[in-house]
Amino acid sequence: MNKLNNFFLQIFFYFLFFATLVAVHLAVIKALPYPFNKINFLIIFIIFILFVFGKRLAMFASLIIGLILDFYYFPSLGINTVSLLLTLLLTNFLLVNFLTDKSLYSFLALTSTAYFSFIASLHIFYYVVSLGGGLEANFVFNRYFFNSKIYGWLFSLIIATIIFYIFNYINKRYKPFFLIKGGR
Amino acid sequence: MINKNKNYIWVYVAVAGLLIFLFLFKILSPFEKATRQLINPVLKTFYSATTKLRMKYEERASKEDLASQIENLIEERNGLIEEKARWQALEEENGVLREQLGFLTKKKYHYVVSNVVSRGDLTDSNRISESIIIDKGSHDGIYNGLGVIGGNGIVIGKVVETKDNIAKVYLTNNSHCKLAATILGDNKTSGVVEGELGLTMKMGFVPQTADIKAGDLIVTSGLEEGIPRGLVIGKVAEIKGESNDPWRLAIVETLIDPDDLTIVSVILP
Structure with a gap:
């Protein structure tokens, strides 16, 4: 019984923590001036969890974060959650099969992959939903579109680097080491 | 594996x-x-x-630009004083006429005040925000198509989607936000103001004969359900179109920076 209570308490605290992160993303990052408002803080965070704590917690994080994002965005069809889960699937595949260490470069490579795959999946889903009617696809592939994505990517990499060094400074767990083939 | x-x-x-x-x-x-x-x-x-x-x-x-801004504002203020005097005279005349005709006094709008909780869409990519999310929704009587005003009663957009306790508002610079509009003081000229590429607004199909110039105020025409007449949308910045074209295009600039909004009001019918 105690174990069960602890489990639910843990889930509740995770939920509160991830909800706070979404609040920071929606109300702080989005309120910043351009191009800082294009930083994808949540993607950096999910990749960071995948990198340090493994895919189980990362999957749980993307599920909760995606759900709360979907509660705030229109249409409510789980587009954010599904896109985040797909992104996580792809980055985890890269991490296990192609990256041999946990260096800054690996982290940045994963963040970049996740950033672009999330954008791609989000736009594809949004477009598919808009084909079904009842929603206008509100994007045009012009230079503003590509500029904003590039700026968002560059600033996200800067934030990822800062997070990497802060965590490296305070915790030995993030020191570079070789992945055990077939592990994770 | x-x-x-x-x-x-x-x-x-x-x-x-x-x-x-x-x-x-x-x-x-x-x-x-x-x-x-x-x-x-x-x-x-x-x-x-x-x-x-x-x-x-x-x-x-922006403090460095203050000197030039003050100069421009003084010039604008002088023009406004003159204009105010003219409007006051008209208001007095209007009041007398209303009284004589037994009309009601100035219509009061019902509105729901709400906070902006986030901005930007899932797929937004422009420099200026094209949409905002407010913390009032269908449970507060808000539905799609209602007009939203910012400070000083300036129209900032239209409700496009609602949930129980949040709503999405397309700002006037959004190309999917269309508002029935007219030129202030010229009841004959009406058209549709719509956002252009998320940057400015445009009012198309302005007849060649219409008396429109840069600086004119564009207001809602009241032809749209849920949006009353006379709410300021923006100011004409430029008129485009040759003299042999049947229609002209007015580029309209907003009088409010949508990124500075924290509180807005949704007008209820």
Whole structure:
């Protein structure tokens, strides 16, 4: 019984923590001036969890974060959650099969992959939903579109680097080491 | 190893499928509403604090331009004093006529005041925001198509989607936001103001004969359901079109920076 209570308490605290992160993303990052408002803080965070704590917690994080994002965005069809889960699937595949260490470069490579795959999946889903009617696809592939994505990517990499060094400074767990083939 | 990975892929597919099902049939609605009720006050505080900080920073950064701004404002003020005198005379005359005709006094709008909790769409990519999310929704009587005003009664957009306790507002610079409009003081000329590439607004199909010039105020025409007449949308910045064209195009600039908004009002009919 105690174990069960602890489990639910843990889930509740995770939920509160991830909800706070979404609040920071929606109300702080989005309120910043351009191009800082294009930083994808949540993607950096999910990749960071995948990198340090493994895919189980990362999957749980993307599920909760995606759900709360979907509660705030229109249409409510789980587009954010599904896109985040797909992104996580792809980055985890890269991490296990192609990256041999946990260096800054690996982290940045994963963040970049996740950033672009999330954008791609989000736009594809949004477009598919808009084909079904009842929603206008509100994007045009012009230079503003590509500029904003590039700026968002560059600033996200800067934030990822800062997070990497802060965590490296305070915790030995993030020191570079070789992945055990077939592990994770 | 391959089997293990395949199992995980199936877990992902199952979770994604289940989610779409839950969203589609609104099974998550009570949980969705409760979560938003929990997070909305936090969002409101965060958004308001960040916006105020950003405005303060921008205010400091733009102090160098103050001298030229003051000069322009003095010039504009002198023009406005003259205009005010003219309007006062007209108002007095209007008051007398209304009294004689037994009309009601100035119509009072019903509105719902709400906080901006976030801005930007899922797929937004422009420099200026094209949409905002407010913390009032269908439970407060808000529905699609209602007009939204910012400070000083200037129209900032239109409600396009609602949930129980939030609503999405397309700002006037959004190309999907269309408002029935007219030129202030010229009842004959009406058209549709719509956003252009998320940057400015345009009013098309302005007849060659229409008396329109840069600086004219564009207001709502009242032809649209849910949006009353006479609310200021913006100011004409430029007129485009040759003298042999049947129509001209007015480029309209907004009088309010949508990124500075923290509180807005939704006008109820």
